[in-house]
Each structure stands twice: as C-alpha cells, then as structure tokens.
Amino acid sequence: MPNVIQQVYDAGSHRSNPNLNVVDALFQALAQSNLLVTNIVLQSGGYNSLLGRQGIVMSKTEIDYEVDDEHYVFRAVFRLSNGVSTRNVDNIETREDAIARLLELSLSNITLPAQLEGIEAIEVTQYGRMNAGEPPVIPEPTTWPRNSYNISFTNVGERPVPPNYNTVKRGNRYSLFNQIEGLVGELKLRVLEDCTLKPLTEQDMTFARGFIKLENDYNGWIPDEIHNTEPVIKAEKFEAYRIADTDRSIRATTVLQKTKNRRTHFNCGTHLKHEDKRYTVPPGEYFFAPTSDIILMSMFDYDIWLALISKSISMTKSNSRVGFLSAASEYQDGKSINIKTKVIEGSADKNVDSTFTRRANSGRLK
Numbered sequence: 001m002p003n004v005i006q007q008v009y010d011a012g013s014h015r016s017n018p019n020l021n022v023v024d025a026l027f028q029a030l031a032q033s034n035l036l037v038t039n040i041v042l043q044s045g046g047y048n049s050l051l052g053r054q055g056i057v058m059s060k061t062e063i064d065y066e067v068d069d070e071h072y073v074f075r076a077v078f079r080l081s082n083g084v085s086t087r088n089v090d091n092i093e094t095r096e097d098a099i100a101r102l103l104e105l106s107l108s109n110i111t112l113p114a115q116l117e118g119i120e121a122i123e124v125t126q127y128g129r130m131n132a133g134e135p136p137v138i139p140e141p142t143t144w145p146r147n148s149y150n151i152s153f154t155n156v157g158e159r160p161v162p163p164n165y166n167t168v169k170r171g172n173r174y175s176l177f178n179q180i181e182g183l184v185g186e187l188k189l190r191v192l193e194d195c196t197l198k199p200l201t202e203q204d205m206t207f208a209r210g211f212i213k214l215e216n217d218y219n220g221w222i223p224d225e226i227h228n229t230e231p232v233i234k235a236e237k238f239e240a241y242r243i244a245d246t247d248r249s250i251r252a253t254t255v256l257q258k259t260k261n262r263r264t265h266f267n268c269g270t271h272l273k274h275e276d277k278r279y280t281v282p283p284g285e286y287f288f289a290p291t292s293d294i295i296l297m298s299m300f301d302y303d304i305w306l307a308l309i310s311k312s313i314s315m316t317k318s319n320s321r322v323g324f325l326s327a328a329s330e331y332q333d334g335k336s337i338n339i340k341t342k343v344i345e346g347s348a349d350k351n352v353d354s355t356f357t358r359r360a361n362s363g364r365l366k
Contacts, residue, residue, distance in 0.1 A: 003099050005153065006033040006160045020050045022115040026080075030058065030124055031174045034163040035187075036074060040099075040334045042083060042153045048111050055082030057106050057153060058122065062197040067130070071208040075125045077197050080116060081106040087150030098151045121192040127208040128165075128176055128185020182298065185211050221262055221299055223287050232281045232286070233272070238309050239289050240264075246285040255288065256310035262302065264288060273314045308312045 008029040029043040034187035038060070045055035065074045086103045092098045112119070126163035165176040165184055176185035186363070223243055249267040252258040258265055264286045273277045290297070290305055297305070 003096055004161060005157045007042045007157045010030055022050055022113050026122060030189060031167045031187055034161045035076060035124055035126055037161050052082055057081045057083050059103060061195050064197055066198050066200050066205050070130055072130055073127050073200055073201055073204045073208045077121050077123050077195050079121045079195050080112060081110050083153055085150055088149060088151050095156055098156050102153055118193055121195045123190050123192050125188045129213060129224045130213050179224050182284045215320050219295060222294060226289050235274050237291060239291060241287045243285045243287050254310050255313050255315060256307055271284055271316045274312055361365060
C-alpha cells in the first residue's frame with residue numbers, strides 16, 4: 001500500500017536531552033513499525049530536541065525479499081531527511097499530492113543532527129516465520145482536508161498498521177515475538193553512508209529458517225485448580241489459588257522468596273497488601289497467577305512476571321502462639337540436658353531431729 005505513514009512519539013526525544021542517542025532513537029522507531037507495509041516512518045522531535053523541531057523522516061526507497069513455504073527475509077532501505085511543514089500555497093487537494101510535496105521539500109535541503117553526520121540511510125532486515133494468521137488490516141486512506149492552510153507529515157498521517165508481533169530489544173538485537181507462538185523472528189538494523197541496498201544471500205535465508213516452529217511449551221507446571229476453583233485473592237493484576245495444606249516453613253519477607261518450584265508456601269496466617277488493599281491469606285500452599293490467560297505464558301515468562309508482581313506486594317505475618325512455636329521448631333535445634341541425681345542423706349545425731357544436712361565435717365553436699 002503506498003503512502004502508509006507511521007508516526008512514533010517518543011517522550012524522551014521531546015525534552016532537551018543532550019545525552020540522547022539519535023541512532024538508537026531511530027532504530028527504536030523503525031522496530032516499532034510494521035516495516036512490511038509502512039513506507040514512511042516519522043520519529044517526532046520537539047523544542048531543543050537533538051532530533052529537530054519536527055523530527056526525522058525515514059522514507060523507504062528500495063526493498064528486497066526471499067521466501068519459501070514457511071520462512072521469509074525482507075530487506076529495505078530507509079533514507080533519512082528532516083520533518084517539514086509548509087503552507088499550502090499550491091492548493092493541494094489530495095493526500096497523495098501532499099505527501100509527494102512534503103517528501104520533495106524534506107529531501108531538497110537535508111540538515112541532519114551532528115550524530116548522523118556521514119549517515120544517509122538505515123538498512124533494516126527482517127527474518128522470520130511466515131504468519132499463518134490473518135493479514136494486517138490496512139486502514140482506509142485518510143481523507144485529505146481540501147484547501148488546508150498548512151500541510152505537514154503530522155496532518156497527512158493515518159492510523160498505523162500494527163504488526164503481528166512484539167519487538168523486544170536484547171542488547172543490539174531486536175527479537176520478534178508472537179503472543180501465541182513465542183519467538184518468530186529477528187530484526188537487524190545498520191546505518192548506511194549511501195542508499196545502496198545490499199542484495200540478500202542464501203545465508204540470509206538460512207538464518208531465517210533457524211526460526212522453526214517449536215512444539216507447544218510444557219504447561220504441566222500450571223495447577224488444575226486455576227481452572228476449576230475460585231481464587232482466594234482476586235486483585236487487579238494477580239490472583240492467588242490455594243492448592244493444598246503445607247507444613248513447609250520458608251523464612252522470607254517477599255512472595256517471591258516464599259515461592260519454590262512456582263508454589264508459594266505460607267505456614268501461618270499472612271496479610272498481603274497490594275495497591276492499598278489488604279488481603280488475609282490462611283496457611284497453605286498457593287499458586288499466584290496473572291489475570292490474563294496464563295496458558296499463553298511460558299515458565300520463563302511466568303518467572304519474570306512473578307518477580308515483578310512480588311515487588312508490588314508487601315507481606316506481614318499474623319503470628320499466633322502455635323504458629324510461632326511451629327516456625328521456631330523448624331529452624332532451632334532442640335538441646336537436651338542430662339541431670340545426674342544425687343541422694344540426700346539425713347543426720348544421724350541422736351540429740352537432734354533428723355535434718356537434710358550432712359555432718360559438719362563433711363563440708364557440703366556432693
């Protein structure tokens with residue numbers, strides 16, 4: 001689809017930030033866009049921003065791709081230029097003509113930030129599995145307001161086309177994740193001194209074939225109770241299900257520390273506080289679950305989620321005398337003291353009554 005524009009609003013780029021890495025900001029803007037259908041990506045700027053008042057425009061100039069039945073490689077070059085706006089002195093009436101006019105102005109006098117000196121374009125290469133799901137919905141073309149006084153990339157933009165994946169940055173790599181299938185591909189970006197497209201090779205297709213479809217993740221770690229019982233706690237961001245009784249005592253101050261093998265153990269009554277709400281949890285073995293569909297989560301994703309949600313929960317114990325003794329006996333070693341008995345002998349003096357003393361010459365009790 002021609003003239004599909006993606007506008008990326010980055011709050012950090014609007015402020016005066018002398019430490020802003022302009023290349024990283026542009027990489028992130030491209031990574032958030034649906035590169036297969038988007039032709040222009042506009043990274044917004046702001047007053048005193050290193051990206052300029054009206055941001056930076058990245059327009060697709062060349063593309064190349066290779067596909068087989070299950071995998072693909074897509075490569076494109078996005079040329080860099082400045083965001084512009086102008087008065088509609090020519091009485092432009094169509095959106096296509098407005099975009100063409102803006103691109104002409106943007107490319108005619110390029111003054112990029114100092115960090116982009118010597119850089120003319122950015123090359124993106126997307127590797128991955130073919131998506132068997134529904135294709136993205138292309139929005140209807142935006143109606144261009146006739147006789148508009150000003151034209152800019154902002155007022156010729158439209159609702160972006162969402163990609164079928166989420167992009168996660170891992171170091172200098174951008175991994176592509178699908179909510180159902182997990183890891184589905186990768187995105188590589190590099191800066192270019194010109195707009196020359198590097199041809200794809202068989203090695204690129206071999207790399208794409210590495211993202212094979214895996215078997216469904218093991219979900220036996222999820223207890224059946226979350227499907228057939230009501231949660232003991234039903235908060236906005238998590239639920240807690242009681243699985244069984246427990247005699248396991250774990251000294252800890254957080255929910256995460258009290259969790260072993262994805263089961264949380266409370267050996268006494270406990271109070272949990274989350275977002276200004278208090279919950280009382282009786283003793284037992286529990287399973288904490290997100291309010292979203294946990295079936296879509298892997299064990300790795302669950303561990304990350306539990307660590308994050310644990311930080312938002314404060315925990316205090318409701319100790320009883322029995323609970324205190326039970327907890328103490330778990331960690332304190334009992335010590336026995338052997339006492340040797342002694343026989344106490346009475347006095348044999350005939351002139352006085354028997355007393356519990358030895359004779360004077362015996363000194364003291366032995």
